Amino acid sequence: xxxxxxxxxxxxxxxxxxxxxxxxxxxxxxxxxxxxxxxxxxxxxxxxxxxxxxxxxxxxxxxxxxxxxxxxxxxxxxxxxxxxxxxxxxxxxxxxxxxxxxxxxxxxxxxxxxxxxxxxxxxxxxxxxxxxxxxx
Numbered sequence: 001x002x003x004x005x006x007x008x009x010x011x012x013x014x015x016x017x018x019x020x021x022x023x024x025x026x027x028x029x030x031x032x033x034x035x036x037x038x039x040x041x042x043x044x045x046x047x048x049x050x051x052x053x054x055x056x057x058x059x060x061x062x063x064x065x066x067x068x069x070x071x072x073x074x075x076x077x078x079x080x081x082x083x084x085x086x087x088x089x090x091x092x093x094x095x096x097x098x099x100x101x102x103x104x105x106x107x108x109x110x111x112x113x114x115x116x117x118x119x120x121x122x123x124x125x126x127x128x129x130x131x132x133x134x135x136x
Contacts, residue, residue, distance in 0.1 A: 014107050021100045022116050023123075029093045030124075035076030042069045 046065055049058065080090045104113045 015112075018100065018104050018108060019116055019119075022097075022104065023120060025093060025097045025100055026120055029090075029097055032076065032079045032090055032093075035072055035079070039069065039073055039076065042072070 042065075046062065046069060049062055049065070053059070053062065079087065081087055085091075086094075101113055104116060
């Protein structure tokens with residue numbers, strides 16, 4: 001009985017560690033990647049605002065928004081790329097995430113990897129919603 005409990009405890013420790021590894025590695029990669037996904041949306045928004053501002057009353061604000069977009073793009077490229085290829089830090093994080101996913105499959109199974117990914121996305125959405133609530 002004691003050995004079984006020890007095995008269960010060890011498995012729980014491995015599970016928590018792998019979840020933590022996934023979360024921290026994915027967050028670090030997402031911090032860089034989201035700049036690029038946000039750029040696509042920001043450019044769309046800027047174009048739509050431009051179309052909607054027929055009287056050009058928001059032109060100064062649109063210019064500021066465009067500068068914000070340019071700065072975000074420069075920052076994103078600086079974080080993700082170096083010279084002709086990926087920045088070493090970014091490349092390492094991408095490899096680490098793949099390795100963590102393989103470790104989760106190995107120690108906990110593919111179903112648990114899917115579950116962890118779903119939990120991660122739910123956690124990120126909750127954070128956004130909570131931060132928005134706090135602002136009001």
